[in-house]
Amino acid sequence: MNHHLIAELTEYVHNAEKDKKEIEKITAQLYPTLTIEEAYMIQEELIKQKLEQGYKIVGPKMGITSEAKMKQMNVKDPIYGYIFDYMIVEDGDFISLSDYIHPKVEPEIGFVLGKDLEGPNITVQDVLDATEYVFPAIEIIDSRYENFNFTLPDVIADNTSARGAVFGTNLRNPEDVALDMVGVTLSINGKVQALGAGAAVLGHPANSVARYANMISRKGQKVKAGQPILTGGLTEAIRLSAGDFVQVKLGGIGEVSFFVKK
Amino acid sequence: MNKTNVLDTKMFSNHLANAWNIGEGVQPVTALNPDLHVDDAYKIQLYTIQQQVQSGQTITGKKIGLTSKSMQTMLGVGEPDFGHLLDGMELKNGDSLSFKKLLQPKVEAEIAFILKEDLVGPNITSFDVLLATDYIVPALEIVDSRIKDWEITLVDTVADNASSGFYVLGENRKKITEVDLKQIGMALYHNDVLQNTGVGAAALGNPAKCVAWLANKLADYDVALKAGEVVLSGALSATIEVKPGDRCRAKFAELGEVAVSFTE
Numbered sequence: 001m002n003h004h005l006i007a008e009l010t011e012y013v014h015n016a017e018k019d020k021k022e023i024e025k026i027t028a029q030l031y032p033t034l035t036i037e038e039a040y041m042i043q044e045e046l047i048k049q050k051l052e053q054g055y056k057i058v059g060p061k062m063g064i065t066s067e068a069k070m071k072q073m074n075v076k077d078p079i080y081g082y083i084f085d086y087m088i089v090e091d092g093d094f095i096s097l098s099d100y101i102h103p104k105v106e107p108e109i110g111f112v113l114g115k116d117l118e119g120p121n122i123t124v125q126d127v128l129d130a131t132e133y134v135f136p137a138i139e140i141i142d143s144r145y146e147n148f149n150f151t152l153p154d155v156i157a158d159n160t161s162a163r164g165a166v167f168g169t170n171l172r173n174p175e176d177v178a179l180d181m182v183g184v185t186l187s188i189n190g191k192v193q194a195l196g197a198g199a200a201v202l203g204h205p206a207n208s209v210a211r212y213a214n215m216i217s218r219k220g221q222k223v224k225a226g227q228p229i230l231t232g233g234l235t236e237a238i239r240l241s242a243g244d245f246v247q248v249k250l251g252g253i254g255e256v257s258f259f260v261k262k
Numbered sequence: 263m264n265k266t267n268v269l270d271t272k273m274f275s276n277h278l279a280n281a282w283n284i285g286e287g288v289q290p291v292t293a294l295n296p297d298l299h300v301d302d303a304y305k306i307q308l309y310t311i312q313q314q315v316q317s318g319q320t321i322t323g324k325k326i327g328l329t330s331k332s333m334q335t336m337l338g339v340g341e342p343d344f345g346h347l348l349d350g351m352e353l354k355n356g357d358s359l360s361f362k363k364l365l366q367p368k369v370e371a372e373i374a375f376i377l378k379e380d381l382v383g384p385n386i387t388s389f390d391v392l393l394a395t396d397y398i399v400p401a402l403e404i405v406d407s408r409i410k411d412w413e414i415t416l417v418d419t420v421a422d423n424a425s426s427g428f429y430v431l432g433e434n435r436k437k438i439t440e441v442d443l444k445q446i447g448m449a450l451y452h453n454d455v456l457q458n459t460g461v462g463a464a465a466l467g468n469p470a471k472c473v474a475w476l477a478n479k480l481a482d483y484d485v486a487l488k489a490g491e492v493v494l495s496g497a498l499s500a501t502i503e504v505k506p507g508d509r510c511r512a513k514f515a516e517l518g519e520v521a522v523s524f525t526e
Contacts, residue, residue: 167389
């Protein structure tokens with residue numbers, strides 16, 4: 001895949017985000033043979049462009065972290081993308097629907113490491129030993145592709161649908177919570193719309209951080225201390241509408257919420 | 263005119279300081295010049311603090327004011343304000359404070375943040391604040407105004423170091439992981455009679471959000487929040503007027519108690 005094509009496909013997905021206009025997936029017609037490796041090259045170019053625009057990376061986010069989704073997409077590894085500063089919504093604040101294409105929300109458990117983690121061979125225990133805090137979070141995903149219809153390489157190229165994150169302010173020590181058994185509810189206007197438990201993410205949310213550490217170690221990168229890490233959706237994603245009050249509760253950790261305006 | 267020059271800044275600063283010479287509150291600075299803008303007021307505050315630092319005082323932190331909807335409505339403003347804390351303002355838990363050092367004091371209960379990392383705005387979030395926090399402690403702030411009868415507008419209180427007086431910190435340090443900031447309950451007692459109650463969420467919905475506001479606001483004035491500094495994050499309930507002989511005590515969930523008494 002030459003530089004020219006990477007630049008062209010990066011511009012294609014980046015413009016969709018900037019213009020808030022959904023696009024046909026890359027693999028439909030533009031480039032049907034896109035591989036996972038090539039998709040990460042596009043994502044890297046996309047991230048480079050955002051950094052050049054002056055935006056800052058807040059932290060990584062994991063996707064395709066449930067067994068069901070992995071089976072459905074026929075893959076062995078989860079995927080990762082990056083949350084940027086312009087995507088952050090304060091706990092209790094509101095978003096305007098018009099700033100998004102067709103946003104959905106997922107409840108997640110966030111991690112903050114107290115020391116760097118360098119793969120390969122990072123285990124769940126290594127992650128727990130290195131973790132300073134866990135916290136409740138809501139991820140707002142907004143695939144740039146029509147109807148969230150994409151293949152794995154498509155979604156990787158699209159920074160794994162990243163468009164928003166709300167971090168709760170209940171920070172907890174990981175040793176004080178059985179993270180795989182944390183019960184989660186996602187409510188909209190007081191009505192539970194989705195529910196699950198920590199184990200929904202790769203058997204244990206810390207496993208998501210371990211997989212990320214091991215995946216990026218192949219590129220000579222490590223997971224940095226102090227960055228919030230979103231470990232992946234604990235339930236299916238729920239579509240947002242104007243007037244929604246979205247609240248996620250994580251047993252033994254806390255809650256996080258936001259409003260949706262027109 | 264709506265921009266003060268250096269000479270005016272000094273004049274307004276001296277005008278407020280004169281309250282101590284005459285032993286009572288002075289005219290509001292907005293009575294001297296109704297066109298003063300809040301930016302001018304911060305310049306007056308920063309000038310006053312600079313003078314105090316030059317005379318040997320040390321900045322120990324910052325305080326955030328006007329964090330409740332009711333206070334903002336009363337002064338007709340849409341955001342908080344801030345003032346500087348100096349070492350001369352710090353009291354020990356349980357200390358007595360003489361009215362000789364006060365003009366027209368009031369007491370309010372707050373959560374104090376002690377930072378372990380610098381916080382440099384803009385774009386600081388509540389989450390950044392939590393990551394930069396070493397611990398929190400319960401606090402009482404003794405606010406005082408150099409302006410007669412507390413006849414203040416936003417500009418007046420900002421020029422007057424956000425009506426800062428003294429502050430008392432409790433000893434019971436809690437890590438961010440040990441509390442639910444928004445839900446910390448507080449009961450404020452005046453001479454052992456319950457006066458009012460409050461909760462963490464009274465300060466802009468979350469005390470950490472107040473600190474984030476401060477870090478971002480300070481960036482406008484090229485001031486940073488430094489590791490080791492104390493930040494008083496805003497009153498959790500209404501202020502109490504006090505007189506000599508009075509004692510105030512605030513009791514916080516998880517954080518314990520903090521108290522101060524007043525003498526002639």
